[in-house]
Amino acid sequence: xxxxxxxxxxxxxxxxxxxxxxxxxxxxxxxxxxxxxxxxxxxxxxxxxxxxxxxxxxxxxxxxxxxxxxxxxxxxxxxxxxxxxxxxxxxxxxxxxxxxxxxxxxxxxxxxxxxxxxxxxxxxxxxxxxxxxxxxxxxxxxxxxxxxxxxxxxxxxxxxxxxxxxxxxxxxxxxxxxxxxxxxxxxxxxxxxxxxxxxxxxxxxxxxxxxxxxxxxxxxxxxxxxxxxxxxxxxx
Amino acid sequence: xxxxxxxxxxxxxxxxxxxxxxxxxxxxxxxxxxxxxxxxxxxxxxxxxxxxxxxxxxxxxxxxxxxxxxxxxxxxxxxxxxxxxxxxxxxxxxxxxxxxxxxxxxxxxxxxxxxxxxxxxxxxxxxxxxxxxxxxxxxxxxxxxxxxxxxxxxxxxxxxxxxxxxxxxxxxxxxxxxxxx
Numbered sequence: 001x002x003x004x005x006x007x008x009x010x011x012x013x014x015x016x017x018x019x020x021x022x023x024x025x026x027x028x029x030x031x032x033x034x035x036x037x038x039x040x041x042x043x044x045x046x047x048x049x050x051x052x053x054x055x056x057x058x059x060x061x062x063x064x065x066x067x068x069x070x071x072x073x074x075x076x077x078x079x080x081x082x083x084x085x086x087x088x089x090x091x092x093x094x095x096x097x098x099x100x101x102x103x104x105x106x107x108x109x110x111x112x113x114x115x116x117x118x119x120x121x122x123x124x125x126x127x128x129x130x131x132x133x134x135x136x137x138x139x140x141x142x143x144x145x146x147x148x149x150x151x152x153x154x155x156x157x158x159x160x161x162x163x164x165x166x167x168x169x170x171x172x173x174x175x176x177x178x179x180x181x182x183x184x185x186x187x188x189x190x191x192x193x194x195x196x197x198x199x200x201x202x203x204x205x206x207x208x209x210x211x212x213x214x215x216x217x218x219x220x221x222x223x224x225x226x227x228x229x230x231x232x233x234x235x236x
Numbered sequence: 237x238x239x240x241x242x243x244x245x246x247x248x249x250x251x252x253x254x255x256x257x258x259x260x261x262x263x264x265x266x267x268x269x270x271x272x273x274x275x276x277x278x279x280x281x282x283x284x285x286x287x288x289x290x291x292x293x294x295x296x297x298x299x300x301x302x303x304x305x306x307x308x309x310x311x312x313x314x315x316x317x318x319x320x321x322x323x324x325x326x327x328x329x330x331x332x333x334x335x336x337x338x339x340x341x342x343x344x345x346x347x348x349x350x351x352x353x354x355x356x357x358x359x360x361x362x363x364x365x366x367x368x369x370x371x372x373x374x375x376x377x378x379x380x381x382x383x384x385x386x387x388x389x390x391x392x393x394x395x396x397x398x399x400x401x402x403x404x405x406x407x408x409x410x411x412x413x414x415x416x417x
Contacts, residue, residue, distance in 0.1 A: 008381045012301050040378060044300070046360035047379035049352045052292050058255065059262060059288045215256050 003033065007040045083173045087204060103235060104203040107228055110137065111164050111192060115157050127158070134161060139168040156182050160189045164196065172200045191217060191224035202232070211236045243309050250298035250310075253380060258295050262288075265311060269318055276322050286325060290318040293347045299380055316345035362413050370406035377403060 001009075009015050010023050027034050116131040130145035146162040149155070163178035179197050184190045194217040201210035214233050217224075249257035266287065273283035294314050297303050305313055319342045352360065363371060376382045376390070384396045393399045 005383065008383065012381050042356050042359055043363075043374065043378035044381075045350060045352050045356045046363055047375055048296055048300075048349075049357065049360045050363060051296065051379065055255070055258070055292050055295065056288060058259070059291070062259065062262065063284070212256065215254075219256065 003036055004040075007037055010037075011040070011044065080173065086206075087173075100202055100205050100207070103232065104199055107202075107232060108167070108199055110168065111196070113161070115161060130158075130161070134165060137168075139165040143169055156187055157189070160187070160193065163193075167196060167200065172203055176200055191220060191222035194220075195225055195229070198232070202236075207236050240309075246310055247298065247303075247305060250295055251302050251304075253295075253299045258291065261310060261314070262291055265314060269315065272315065273318070273322055276326060278322065278325065282325065283322075286318060286321045290314060290321055293317055293321075293349060297347055302381070312342060313345065315342040317347055318342075320344040320346045358414075359410075362410055365413065366406065366409060369402070370409060373399065373403050374406055374410075 006015075006023060010020065015023060027037060113131050113135050116125075116127045118128065118132050118135055127149065130142050130149060133139070133141035133145060143162060143165040146158055146165060149158055150162060159178050159182055163175040163182075166172075166175035166178060176197060179193050182189075182193060184193060187193060194213050198210045198213040198217070201207070201213065211233070214229055214236070217229065218233075246257050246261060250261075269287045269290075270280060270283050273286065274280070278286070291314065294310075294317055308316075323344065363374070366374075373387065373391075376387050377384075382390070384399050387393065387399050388396055391399075393402070
């Protein structure tokens with residue numbers, strides 16, 4: 001067993017009583033051994049301190065979310081300026097702006113219209129205009145059409161495509177708001193929503209948030225964009 | 237999945253330093269812990285603070301010591317840590333409150349944590365400045381106490397020697413940062 005193994009086992013509580021006693025005796029008598037132990041311990045405590053701070057911040061954010069439930073937030077007139085302010089702040093803080101933008105551009109794509117496929121000779125229905133526009137990459141029209149449809153019908157699938165259109169129109173915050181209105185537990189597109197939300201946060205340089213969503217997606221066991229996810233996760 | 241399996245599953249995710257699992261636990265027991273803490277006449281803000289510190293202590297113990305709870309569940313372990321912290325808080329405020337409650341089911345668990353020394357605080361801030369790859373490997377070795385073999389398994393490093401040499405380069409870099417201060 002190397003010296004480092006011994007130290008790790010001691011800190012892990014894996015040593016027997018006799019081994020522990022021997023370890024502690026060595027600490028008292030062998031100065032080099034003691035220095036190696038102190039070195040390990042110092043690093044451990046320093047990491048512990050940083051990790052605890054990170055977690056504390058994370059919990060405080062959770063608490064804030066709780067206070068301002070998302071619905072309330074959306075109605076608030078401070079929401080959009082707030083997001084804009086975060087965006088600007090992120091801009092100044094982020095050092096890897098270029099990398100993140102490139103990554104986003106590499107990974108973003110146009111999700112196919114699988115909800116209302118347009119086939120030749122098909123009679124028009126209420127949704128046709130929106131999805132024809134979507135398929136023709138006319139996302140401005142798609143967005144307008146979907147928005148007007150959603151005024152009278154609360155259809156989560158339409159909302160999903162509205163958010164996708166908004167992404168293509170580079171209205172990222174609006175897209176996130178739309179995704180947030182969709183219940184992940186019941187949506188047919190939950191993997192897609194997590195993936196595209198993660199990309200938006202990447203674009204916004206909120207890498208931690210992006211990573212969090214990717215992990216959430218990982219937990220669903222979905223195979224959606226598995227290769228790209230892996231690539232992004234590694235970069236983050 | 238039964239409750240126990242879910243608990244065991246969460247425990248193994250905590251050992252792997254999975255923050256999402258921790259967040260799940262945080263949300264799961266938050267209200268119950270606050271209600272529990274209220275019995276000791278502590279304000280909600282303080283209780284929430286104690287709850288967060290308890291969750292963090294618990295998590296770090298899972299991560300650092302690869303803790304496996306033999307009989308207790310995450311909840312009883314967490315509440316045991318919390319109870320200990322509640323009593324410590326009461327003590328600092330010079331208030332003692334005895335609760336005679338037959339429902340009392342939590343044994344105090346004391347996870348004494350060491351306050352970092354000034355030198356360790358400087359080290360902590362240096363660790364935030366080194367490269368992500370260094371931070372990550374050092375964190376695995378020194379904080380999570382993973383062996384070189386375990387690190388090879390979890391990462392893309394070719395073999396143990398590559399891990400060792402990268403680790404020692406990172407330590408050198410850290411030392412240089414100290415020298416240039």
